[in-house]
Amino acid sequence: MPSNNDKIMAALIYGISFFTVFIGPLVIWLVKKNDSDFIDYHGREYLNFLISYAVYGFISALLTIVLIGFVLAPIVGLLVMVFTIVGAIKAYQGERYRIPLVFRLL
Template sequence: MSTPGTGPPLTPSEERAWAIVAHIGTLVAAWLAMGFLCPLAIWLIFRNRSEFVRRHALESLNFQISLLIYTAVAIALVLVTFGLGVLIVIPLIIIGGIAALVVIILATLAAASGQEYRYPLTIRLVR
């Protein structure tokens, strides 16, 4: 029985496919604030089989964790200001959501073409 994350190396086309899923898959779970689950699963499964997939999944994972942190800070701001922070937070959430979608698409395109991608404003907690 093999342990998770071990197996034969991935082919270049498999590497690109799993790197793409690490980025675009976040959109599926993001509706439940669980966008980090897809890149986390891919990172855990493929980190020892492909350095390319490991880097893309890790970058996507750190970006999703950063988004959760920024959301928690926004919620805290609303609570601390007794709701007045909503005037600032709502426009930031709209702009941030559009920006997040754009960079996720850019990361997906980079993965599809075999290139590296670094998300902006990302706290790199997982290494």
């Protein structure tokens, strides 16, 4: 069971991403990953999520040429918002949340 501090830091990885998309979560993960497996898990999960959904966003931007991207881009944006909020809630509850459709690179 993760400590209360670990849960707050893991939730902060997701929460700070609304202000600093990449740098904030990366700094928290790099500083705290050796202190807790729970923080390490959520840091890796968020960074994999960020990479995956950046690829999805790029593909949907390319698909605007054939007009389907105008439908896909808002869907990808909405999924990013929803999965970030759900990830923060699950991290604060002490659960290990696996975000759907993510490439596990890290």
